[in-house]
Amino acid sequence: MASIHDILTRRLDPAWKPGEPSSLLPDYTARMQALHLAEPRIAEATAVFAGAIAGAGDMATLQSIRNAALSRESGAYSEALALMPTLSVDEKRVSGKALNLGKALVEAAEKAKRNALEHSREGGDAIDVTLPGRRPWSGRPHVLAQVREELLDLFHGLGFSVYTSPEVELESYNFGKLNFAPDHPARDAHDTYFVSPEVLLRTHTSPGWVRAMEERKPPLRLVFPGRVYRAEAVDASHMDQFHQMDGLFVAKNVSMADLKATLNTFARAIYRRDVPTRIIPIYFPFVEPGVQMDVQCATCAGTGRFKDGTEEKRCPVCKGTKWVEVLGAGMVHPNVFKAVGYNPEEVTGFAFGMGLERITMGRHGIHEIREFLQNDLRFLEQF
Numbered sequence: 001m002a003s004i005h006d007i008l009t010r011r012l013d014p015a016w017k018p019g020e021p022s023s024l025l026p027d028y029t030a031r032m033q034a035l036h037l038a039e040p041r042i043a044e045a046t047a048v049f050a051g052a053i054a055g056a057g058d059m060a061t062l063q064s065i066r067n068a069a070l071s072r073e074s075g076a077y078s079e080a081l082a083l084m085p086t087l088s089v090d091e092k093r094v095s096g097k098a099l100n101l102g103k104a105l106v107e108a109a110e111k112a113k114r115n116a117l118e119h120s121r122e123g124g125d126a127i128d129v130t131l132p133g134r135r136p137w138s139g140r141p142h143v144l145a146q147v148r149e150e151l152l153d154l155f156h157g158l159g160f161s162v163y164t165s166p167e168v169e170l171e172s173y174n175f176g177k178l179n180f181a182p183d184h185p186a187r188d189a190h191d192t193y194f195v196s197p198e199v200l201l202r203t204h205t206s207p208g209w210v211r212a213m214e215e216r217k218p219p220l221r222l223v224f225p226g227r228v229y230r231a232e233a234v235d236a237s238h239m240d241q242f243h244q245m246d247g248l249f250v251a252k253n254v255s256m257a258d259l260k261a262t263l264n265t266f267a268r269a270i271y272r273r274d275v276p277t278r279i280i281p282i283y284f285p286f287v288e289p290g291v292q293m294d295v296q297c298a299t300c301a302g303t304g305r306f307k308d309g310t311e312e313k314r315c316p317v318c319k320g321t322k323w324v325e326v327l328g329a330g331m332v333h334p335n336v337f338k339a340v341g342y343n344p345e346e347v348t349g350f351a352f353g354m355g356l357e358r359i360t361m362g363r364h365g366i367h368e369i370r371e372f373l374q375n376d377l378r379f380l381e382q383f
């Protein structure tokens, strides 16, 4: 019966050109020493396999060495290990351990060589046209930026230009000139961070209108995209910073009908062509009348009910109200015109303001507002 040594050595091929295995495996010398101590003849055969692997000049040669040494059915180490049951306990202990050490070493050398050959193949002068192409990684705008661009595109088409104003704003622009009386409870909804008693982080993008109107004469048709801040307790639907876009149209004889037409154009473009909308009165200090526009809840299709498996329950998105609020709007308050030096007898105007996170969350079914700022690619790459 063939000995372990015979089995290992008869698979060695004199045509193999030996190389230096320690260039592949930094711990080669130490591993080889351990193997020599265990069983010198297995160590010698292993050294030949490892040397041949180091010397292999191409994948085909490497593959044939791999087959001779490591193939599961006919490889030298598998065949030698198959002899184990025929050996005495002592022989088994010594040879078994040495064979396993040798096999692991040859496997590691083969893997390192395969990597090296693959790299040199990619890096070399020759172009291997059979390699699969590497798709270049390309980024994309953040999902909020995508929605902002879409809105800007829409309003650009309606004749609005962009006006940006500071995130660190004067208290008088954020509140006073927008007709918030000093102690009016409307300020409570706009709790924010103060830099000094007169300077704060803006709570909405509406202060932009004041700046634009002080700077320019009517007519004006502007949108005001930007980041805003509020001292909110953070949860799945509130953050202390988010994004808004206000719009403002001031000219002679601008009417509520113009506002409604503009808002409906917006809703059809951003939600869907036949989305039902409604406009209901609501108070904002800087508009009179002030309104809120709602669109029909897409989650429950305006039924207020939601099927969850077999169970029917109240729609979790509109809370059973059938509508979701999308923006505030109204006719610019005469006091705001007076504050910027416009004559409310000569001009009228409408304004609207929307939250980008809310629109984006509604559109994509996102239920966690904090995702927008966490920069987790698993989230961002979905859009």
Ligand code: DAH
Pocket (backbone or CB within 6 Å): 203, 204, 205, 206, 246, 247, 284, 287, 327, 328, 329, 330, 351, 352, 353, 354
């Ligand atoms: N600025 C308001 C807010 O943040 C939203 C708003 C309401 C803006 C009515 C408007 C408007 O332009 O006309 O709560």
